Amino acid sequence: MTKRHQSNDIPAAVWPGQDLLNGKPVRSLTIIFRTIGCYWTGCTMCGFYNESAITPPTRDDLLSQLEYAIGRMGDQTNLFKIFTSGSFFDNREISLSTRNLILERIASTGTIKKIVAETRPEFINKDTLSSALGILEKYNVKLEIAMGLETSNDVIRDECINKGFIFTDFIKASVIASEIGVSTKAYLLLKPPLLSEKTAINDMLASIIDTTPYSSTISLNLCNVQRATTVERLFNKKDYRPPWLWSAVFILSQAKQMFPEVTFMSDPVGAGAKRGPHNCRKCDKIVAQSLRDFSITQDRSILSSVDCDCYYLWEKVIELEDFVYVPY
Ligand code: SF4
Numbered sequence: 001m002t003k004r005h006q007s008n009d010i011p012a013a014v015w016p017g018q019d020l021l022n023g024k025p026v027r028s029l030t031i032i033f034r035t036i037g038c039y040w041t042g043c044t045m046c047g048f049y050n051e052s053a054i055t056p057p058t059r060d061d062l063l064s065q066l067e068y069a070i071g072r073m074g075d076q077t078n079l080f081k082i083f084t085s086g087s088f089f090d091n092r093e094i095s096l097s098t099r100n101l102i103l104e105r106i107a108s109t110g111t112i113k114k115i116v117a118e119t120r121p122e123f124i125n126k127d128t129l130s131s132a133l134g135i136l137e138k139y140n141v142k143l144e145i146a147m148g149l150e151t152s153n154d155v156i157r158d159e160c161i162n163k164g165f166i167f168t169d170f171i172k173a174s175v176i177a178s179e180i181g182v183s184t185k186a187y188l189l190l191k192p193p194l195l196s197e198k199t200a201i202n203d204m205l206a207s208i209i210d211t212t213p214y215s216s217t218i219s220l221n222l223c224n225v226q227r228a229t230t231v232e233r234l235f236n237k238k239d240y241r242p243p244w245l246w247s248a249v250f251i252l253s254q255a256k257q258m259f260p261e262v263t264f265m266s267d268p269v270g271a272g273a274k275r276g277p278h279n280c281r282k283c284d285k286i287v288a289q290s291l292r293d294f295s296i297t298q299d300r301s302i303l304s305s306v307d308c309d310c311y312y313l314w315e316k317v318i319e320l321e322d323f324v325y326v327p328y
């Protein structure tokens with residue numbers, strides 16, 4: 001990841017990566033536009049607020065951010081992933097006309113086949129998506145919306161995450177999108193605060209079952225401790241431990257077995273760090289890599305090929321933690 005800058009004409013972050021497109025690994029580029037930030041700002045684990053601009057970036061600033069990213073795009077990049085410090089389709093962050101210029105510029109690079117743009121569901125409506133599609137179809141570029149659903153459980157989303165929307169809002173946005181040929185990716189959050197490891201795993205398995213009818217891709221985000229968040233306050237008081245990597249291995253393996261046609265991804269940010277998802281430290285690197293390798297191959301056998309003595313400790317945590325913790 002490139003160094004984070006504070007200037008309004010430089011994005012919050014840009015990095016190249018690998019993703020699946022129509023079942024094949026391709027090169028991707030991810031940009032986090034520095035915008036005025038998410039209007040919601042209330043999620044317990046979210047540190048995007050730290051990355052947002054102090055004064056609203058102008059249209060030229062946003063287009064300069066885009067050029068900075070395009071300058072780091074390899075020749076063979078087929079997938080362009082857009083994040084802001086909030087929602088790409090929120091006019092308060094990026095106006096309709098600027099959004100259209102951004103989409104047109106990305107599509108006109110020639111190699112991009114699909115754009116994935118992250119947004120909260122309340123900004124999705126037929127007009128917004130039709131306007132984006134009107135531009136992208138000229139270049140034969142597909143559009144996918146990515147939404148941070150986090151969980152299909154409205155109580156957990158409300159009380160542990162404070163997300164401010166309900167599962168039905170996600171479903172409505174996804175149905176509107178699919179009616180006009182836009183696919184949906186759902187981000188699920190493994191282990192928000194206040195849940196035991198076992199409850200968190202069960203929440204993800206239930207969420208995957210609930211979400212697959214509305215999403216062709218499900219990305220499992222492993223909660224990490226970001227600066228100036230509720231999760232950090234709990235972590236500092238030793239009231240929060242990020243998820244075990246074994247939990248993600250277990251969930252993805254089960255999920256792929258249940259729904260072989262759905263693409264499951266996970267990029268464990270901060271894996272191995274105290275503030276990130278981790279096992280025993282000895283095996284963190286190799287287990288995190290197995291999650292990434294699985295994401296790009298969808299091959300479950302990769303997940304069962306990793307091993308470490310701490311697996312038995314994780315099993316004990318799952319078996320016993322609920323007896324000393326107050327779960328949902
Ligand atoms: S909606 Fe997204 S960007 Fe906004 S506070 Fe929540 S996690 Fe952060």
Ligand SMILES: [Zn+2]
Pocket residue numbers: 279280281282283284308309310311
């Ligand atoms: Zn280990």
